[in-house]
Amino acid sequence: MLNRNFFINILRFIAVVLAQVFIFNKLNFGGIANPMIYPLFIILLPFETNNNLNLIVAFMLGLSVDLFTGSMGLHTSAAVFTAFIRPLAYRVISSNRVYESGIKPGINDLGIRWFISYTFFLVFAHHFFFFFIESFSFNEFWHTLLKIIISTLLSSLFIIILDFIFKPNKK
Amino acid sequence: MRNLISFIIKYSFLFVFLFLEIIAFSLLVSNNSYQRSAYISASNKLTSNIQNTISETTDYIGLKDVNEKLATENAFLRSQLLESNLWKADSLLQYIDTQKTQFYTYIHSQIISNSFQSRDNYLILDKGSSDGVEVEMGVISSDGIVGIVNSVSENFCSVISILHSKSAIDAKITSNEYTGTCFWPGSDYRLGELKNIPSHTKLTKGDTVVTSGNSSIFPPEIPIGFINDFKLKPGRSFYNIEIQYNTDYNKISHVYIIHNLLKGELKKIKEVRNAK
Numbered sequence: 001m002l003n004r005n006f007f008i009n010i011l012r013f014i015a016v017v018l019a020q021v022f023i024f025n026k027l028n029f030g031g032i033a034n035p036m037i038y039p040l041f042i043i044l045l046p047f048e049t050n051n052n053l054n055l056i057v058a059f060m061l062g063l064s065v066d067l068f069t070g071s072m073g074l075h076t077s078a079a080v081f082t083a084f085i086r087p088l089a090y091r092v093i094s095s096n097r098v099y100e101s102g103i104k105p106g107i108n109d110l111g112i113r114w115f116i117s118y119t120f121f122l123v124f125a126h127h128f129f130f131f132f133i134e135s136f137s138f139n140e141f142w143h144t145l146l147k148i149i150i151s152t153l154l155s156s157l158f159i160i161i162l163d164f165i166f167k168p169n170k171k
Numbered sequence: 172m173r174n175l176i177s178f179i180i181k182y183s184f185l186f187v188f189l190f191l192e193i194i195a196f197s198l199l200v201s202n203n204s205y206q207r208s209a210y211i212s213a214s215n216k217l218t219s220n221i222q223n224t225i226s227e228t229t230d231y232i233g234l235k236d237v238n239e240k241l242a243t244e245n246a247f248l249r250s251q252l253l254e255s256n257l258w259k260a261d262s263l264l265q266y267i268d269t270q271k272t273q274f275y276t277y278i279h280s281q282i283i284s285n286s287f288q289s290r291d292n293y294l295i296l297d298k299g300s301s302d303g304v305e306v307e308m309g310v311i312s313s314d315g316i317v318g319i320v321n322s323v324s325e326n327f328c329s330v331i332s333i334l335h336s337k338s339a340i341d342a343k344i345t346s347n348e349y350t351g352t353c354f355w356p357g358s359d360y361r362l363g364e365l366k367n368i369p370s371h372t373k374l375t376k377g378d379t380v381v382t383s384g385n386s387s388i389f390p391p392e393i394p395i396g397f398i399n400d401f402k403l404k405p406g407r408s409f410y411n412i413e414i415q416y417n418t419d420y421n422k423i424s425h426v427y428i429i430h431n432l433l434k435g436e437l438k439k440i441k442e443v444r445n446a447k
């Protein structure tokens with residue numbers, strides 16, 4: 001499957017990691033929110049890709065972010081979890097067109113409403129997992145929950161904006 | 172056997188997921204300890220270099236602010252030079268060098284990676300063992316305290332920021348000289364917590380909090396922050412004090428690593444005390 005799609009995904013992988021590490025990790029909003037845009041890569045993986053391959057790619061993605069931030073395993077586990085929950089996401093937020101061949105997840109093919117709910121679902125799953133693993137306890141439950149909600153809103157917003165700017169296939 | 176294989180293939184998605192999560196969690200647990208020397212020396216050689224390049228660029232952008240800060244600091248230091256004192260003939264003897272012993276020296280260093288949003292934050296600096304950096308040296312910026320070196324490689328060192336769940340800094344309130352311990356509760360990178368100040372002390376908002384100098388890591392009177400708010404819960408004998416940090420940990424780029432020249436001697440005398 002060494003086609004155009006394959007290279008686009010590799011480029012996107014690198015771009016997403018670099019953007020996360022050097023731009024979005026430095027953004028903060030009163031110290032409470034921490035926008036994470038690298039789930040964008042998992043969100044935009046083609047539907048036809050083997051699910052097991054998705055998990056492995058997500059593992060590599062999380063590991064790359066971890067290497068830069070020094071939080072070994074934290075982003076990795078959250079990214080793998082996101083890839084695991086992904087099939088559930090497009091089963092719950094179903095659209096008749098998902099199973100047509102050649103359809104890619106994105107605003108172009110499936111419309112803005114579908115994309116927003118799909119992104120929001122996955123980003124929330126990712127952040128929920130991430131922040132609870134990070135605090136490693138339910139001691140600061142409400143504080144962690146607040147962090148999750150604010151960060152989810154911000155990250156989803158950034159991801160949707162980024163998808164608008166870099167539409168994967170201009171027709 | 173065939174059934175087992177078909178079972179595994181049928182649920183391969185779940186098994187791959189569990190397998191990868193186990194790897195991720197073992198990474199998380201094995202790297203979660205205080206000593207991150209493995210992380211800094213092995214995996215971070217590549218990423219440190221990339222981050223070094225990026226921070227050189229961002230430093231260039233912030234050069235104007237940094238220059239201004241250095242200039243004011245220079246001016247302050249210059250004012251402390253012997254030449255800027257008005258000498259009286261009879262007080263001359265007090266300035267003879269042999270009466271002083273240098274206690275601390277400072278190594279200038281640049282931050283190449285900095286975090287402030289996580290629960291446990293670390294910094295990476297561009298000085299390492301080849302520059303004389305050792306574990307457990309204090310790190311300050313021109314605005315105040317930053318952290319403590321926790322692992323050193325040849326050219327880099329990693330610092331536990333005071334924005335860390337395990338950081339505990341001996342602190343002192345300047346107005347009344349009471350000492351306590353400074354922690355980071357983890358919610359906001361601008362706010363810390365001062366504990367162990369007894370309830371009979373008088374506090375006012377805005378009192379400055381500095382290092383006490385009780386530990387051999389930081390010299391006394393390094394600024395930490397000032398009192399933002401304080402509460403006394405009924406029945407408690409200690410205050411809940413919220414302090415606002417003097418340093419903006421979002422913006423620091425140049426720091427000084429403190430070398431305590433008499434640390435060995437201090438350690439020795441503490442060992443003698445403990446042996447008894």
